[in-house]
Amino acid sequence: LMCKEEVDLAKRIVTRSCRHWQLFDMQSIHVRGGEPYEAHAHRLPCCVDSNGEAPVNQYFCSTIRQQAGAQGSHETATFRGRPLSGQEVKIPSGYRGVVLREEKKPVTDVEDREMNVTGHFAKFHYWNLETVPSENDKTVQAMQWISIAAAIHKPVPLSEE
16 A cells, blocks of 8 residues: 555555565665556455466456345355455555556566556455454454554644643
8 A cells, every 4th residue: 555645755665475575675666657447456365376467357256245144244255166255445545555567577686676556446355264354354454553553643732831
């Protein structure tokens, strides 16, 4: 997630591959804009070893169903035969999610990286493998933390007493 007003001020970007986390210094990553499309993003509880395009609407989105339960309504779907439970999460105000594509992979770790913004989204679906979505899920808590962090770091005016 990147704040609309602060894209250029970001210091670091963290990405997760299937096997490990990578930390990149933003000074070596060049993010370019373009004509981004409205993306439909899903956060799955698994690793997919592919970065290419896939017929997601045909094979995944077509399995999404609304489910009513004791804990409220949520969505269900299947991925590779595994049942998933999920819900939609809105990106906090002042932020937006972006889809980045790296056209040319660097040969070395010190080489500059170039990424293009190919899509954006204001909401996404997150999915759990064995539990119904709740306020205790880390994805929901991460979205709540953005507003909590803003309140914590907001300047406190000095009162005149």
